[in-house]
Amino acid sequence: xxxxxxxxxxxxxxxxxxxxxxxxxxxxxxxxxxxxxxxxxxxxxxxxxxxxxxxxxxxxxxxxxxxxxxxxxxxxxxxxxxxxxxxxxxxxxxxxxxxxxxxxxxxxxxxxxxxxxxxxxxxxxxxxxxxxxxxxxxxxxxxxxxxxxxxxxxxxxxxxxxxxxxxxxxxxxxxxxxxxxxxxxxxxxxxxxxxxxxxxxxxxxxxxxxxxxxxxxxxxxxxxxxxxxxxxxxxxxxxxxxxxxxx
Numbered sequence: 001x002x003x004x005x006x007x008x009x010x011x012x013x014x015x016x017x018x019x020x021x022x023x024x025x026x027x028x029x030x031x032x033x034x035x036x037x038x039x040x041x042x043x044x045x046x047x048x049x050x051x052x053x054x055x056x057x058x059x060x061x062x063x064x065x066x067x068x069x070x071x072x073x074x075x076x077x078x079x080x081x082x083x084x085x086x087x088x089x090x091x092x093x094x095x096x097x098x099x100x101x102x103x104x105x106x107x108x109x110x111x112x113x114x115x116x117x118x119x120x121x122x123x124x125x126x127x128x129x130x131x132x133x134x135x136x137x138x139x140x141x142x143x144x145x146x147x148x149x150x151x152x153x154x155x156x157x158x159x160x161x162x163x164x165x166x167x168x169x170x171x172x173x174x175x176x177x178x179x180x181x182x183x184x185x186x187x188x189x190x191x192x193x194x195x196x197x198x199x200x201x202x203x204x205x206x207x208x209x210x211x212x213x214x215x216x217x218x219x220x221x222x223x224x225x226x227x228x229x230x231x232x233x234x235x236x237x238x239x240x241x242x243x244x245x246x247x
Contacts, residue, residue, distance in 0.1 A: 005029045006153040013160050019168055023056055026161055034142040037119060040165060042127075042135035043242070052079065052136070052242075055165060059140075060117040072110045074198065074241055075103040078124055082136065083244035088125040088155050091140065102199065118142075123151070125158045135162060184227050186245060193220045198237050198246050 009029050016022040030036060037059050041052040052073070054064065067073065081094035098107055114120075122140030126133060137158040146154065186194070189210075196206045203217045210217070221233060228243075230236035240246040 003150055003153055006150060006157050010153075010157050010160060013157075013164050016164070019056070019165065022161070022164060022168070023058070026157075027058060029157070030139055030141075034144045035122065035139040037122070037140040039138045039140075040135070040162065041137070043133060055135075060119065063117045063119070066113070066117075070110075070113070072106070072113075074237060075101075075106045076110060077101070077107055078122075078138070079136075080241065080246075082124070082126055082133065085126060088123055088151065091122045091124065094124070102195070123154075125155050127159055127162045137162060184243065184245065186224075186227070190220055190224055190227075191245075193217065194224055194236065194240050194246060197221070197233055198240070 006029055009025055012025055013022065016025060026038065027036075030038060037057075039057040039059060040055040042055055043052065057064065073079065077094045077098040078091050081089060081097055084097070095107065095111060098104070101107060119140045121143040122138055123146065124136055124138045127135040127137065139154075139158075192210060193206060196209060201209065203214050203221070206217045207214045221236075224230070224240075225232070225236050228236050228239045230239055237246070
């Protein structure tokens with residue numbers, strides 16, 4: 001990846017009058033280094049159940065459907081690392097941060113499937129706005145180092161790209177803080193229950209694990225759904241991951 005091509009892209013972003021031209025220009029600066037895949041993500045609205053919404057992507061065929069059907073969006077260390085990251089980072093570093101995670105078996109399966117689809121490594125660039133984290137842009141492909149100076153330029157480029165997409169009208173960004181983004185306090189027991197829910201345990205299994213009754217588990221789950229303004233258990237898990245309550 002050459003610094004000159006990134007600078008040229010930065011200069012050309014505002015001149016692109018269509019999303020097609022904009023994304024073609026972006027793809028052009030990725031191809032040389034083998035990062036032929038990308039995904040433009042945004043934080044979802046309160047009513048949405050996904051951790052992120054994909055605005056645009058160029059990913060391997062069937063990868064998105066496969067990824068979502070396996071529930072990988074709930075355990076993906078690349079996304080979960082956003083809550084602790086101070087800036088852009090490499091996929092491999094995010095995986096390393098979750099080596100001892102309780103979801104490690106699922107993460108290992110995700111890593112193997114990702115390689116099988118040709119996504120060997122990549123970088124994720126968080127996008128911040130006035131209200132905090134607004135989205136992220138991931139670039140991925142074969143393993144390839146990007147020089148520090150080029151990474152800084154790329155960070156500027158993807159930020160400019162994200163807001164240009166918004167300005168072109170594809171991806172509504174909230175102008176005020178929604179109620180479900182207000183801080184949520186959880187008791188120790190609530191944290192235990194939501195963590196076990198995220199592991200896929202049923203109410204009966206959680207009751208046995210915590211030595212409490214099924215009715216007590218359901219009481220905690222209902223309380224968690226109320227706190228998170230979630231429609232169901234799966235939505236509660238998604239919101240908990242999104243807001244850093246599950247890591």
